[in-house]
Amino acid sequence: MARRPKAEGTEDRREQIIDAALRVFARKGFARATNKDIAREAGITPGLIYYYFADKEALLQAVIESRSPLRLFAQLEPAQWDAPPPEFLHAILCQALNIIESEQVISLIRTVLSELLHGEEIPLLPRLFLPRIIDVLQRYLRLQRERGALHAEVEPEAVAQVLLSAMMGLVMRRQVLRDDSVLRYSHEELVALVLKTVLPGLLLPSR
Numbered sequence: 001m002a003r004r005p006k007a008e009g010t011e012d013r014r015e016q017i018i019d020a021a022l023r024v025f026a027r028k029g030f031a032r033a034t035n036k037d038i039a040r041e042a043g044i045t046p047g048l049i050y051y052y053f054a055d056k057e058a059l060l061q062a063v064i065e066s067r068s069p070l071r072l073f074a075q076l077e078p079a080q081w082d083a084p085p086p087e088f089l090h091a092i093l094c095q096a097l098n099i100i101e102s103e104q105v106i107s108l109i110r111t112v113l114s115e116l117l118h119g120e121e122i123p124l125l126p127r128l129f130l131p132r133i134i135d136v137l138q139r140y141l142r143l144q145r146e147r148g149a150l151h152a153e154v155e156p157e158a159v160a161q162v163l164l165s166a167m168m169g170l171v172m173r174r175q176v177l178r179d180d181s182v183l184r185y186s187h188e189e190l191v192a193l194v195l196k197t198v199l200p201g202l203l204l205p206s207r
Contacts (some may be wrong), residue, residue, distance in 0.1 A: 002099035012140065013044075013048075013052070014040050014052045016044075017038065017044070017048075017049060017053070018059070018062050018063055018066060018067065018153065019042075020038050020039075020041035021033075021038045021041075021059045021060070021063055022067050022104050022108060022132065023063070025060065025108050025111065025112075026036045026105075026108040026110075026111055027107070027111070027113070028111070029114065029115045029120075030056075030060060030111075030112060030115060030120070031115055031120045034056070035049050035050075035056055035059075038056075038059065054179075063108075063178065064129055067099075067104075068099065068100075068105065068129065069095070069096035069099045069100060070132060072092055072095050072099070073092070073136040073137075074094055074132075074136075075134070076140075080092075081140060081143060084135065084144075084149060085141070085144055085149060085199065085202065085203065086203075089163070089191075090191055090192070090195060093163070093191045093194070093195075094187050094188060097171070097187040097190065100171055101171065101187070106175050109171075110175070110176065113127060113176065115198060133164060134157070134160045134161060134164055135160075137156075137159075137160035137163060137164065138156035138157045138159070138160040139156075141156035141159055141160060148204065149203070149204065150202050150204065151201075151202060151203075154169075154202050159198070159202065162198065163194070163198060166194050167190075167191075167194065170190055170194075171184055
């Protein structure tokens with residue numbers, strides 16, 4: 001287990017290392033990046049990284065947990081679970097797009113995609129990222145179905161899969177293919193387009 005120093009500023013130092021790791025992973029890719037590269041980027045000695053993180057995989061996990069949309073889904077407030085589907089989905093999908101399409105996260109996505117296409121294995125990604133977002137979405141949808149906000153025949157997992165796939169497809173078209181037909185939309189407009197298509201089949205008529 002990684003040890004942590006007890007000096008003041010421990011959390012600031014950890015955040016500094018995570019930010020440096022994000023920049024290095026985005027620039028060099030996960031496979032080629034080393035802890036020495038990350039330490040140089042952070043302006044610290046390589047040994048200090050091991051006070052906070054066991055290895056490079058633990059650093060990637062911290063990046064995914066704290067610098068990706070995963071944090072939005074991991075930190076939902078009770079009031080958010082109670083929000084009606086149009087309000088909840090619009091808010092969280094817009095926030096997720098704002099994070100995903102930030103410069104550093106997009107650079108990381110492009111680099112990781114290149115690695116995956118060239119046969120590199122990044123085992124943390126399938127375990128940490130998409131399944132956990134789908135799980136939160138389907139739990140929210142199941143709750144709303146139980147409360148009578150959605151049709152009884154709605155399948156929460158299937159809807160969560162469709163929503164996530166639609167958003168990821170749009171991001172790939174915008175940021176990898178540079179498709180002008182979707183680049184012209186704002187985040188608000190993109191989310192509105194997706195929900196305009198999906199929500200009518202989910203919601204019960206207003207009483």
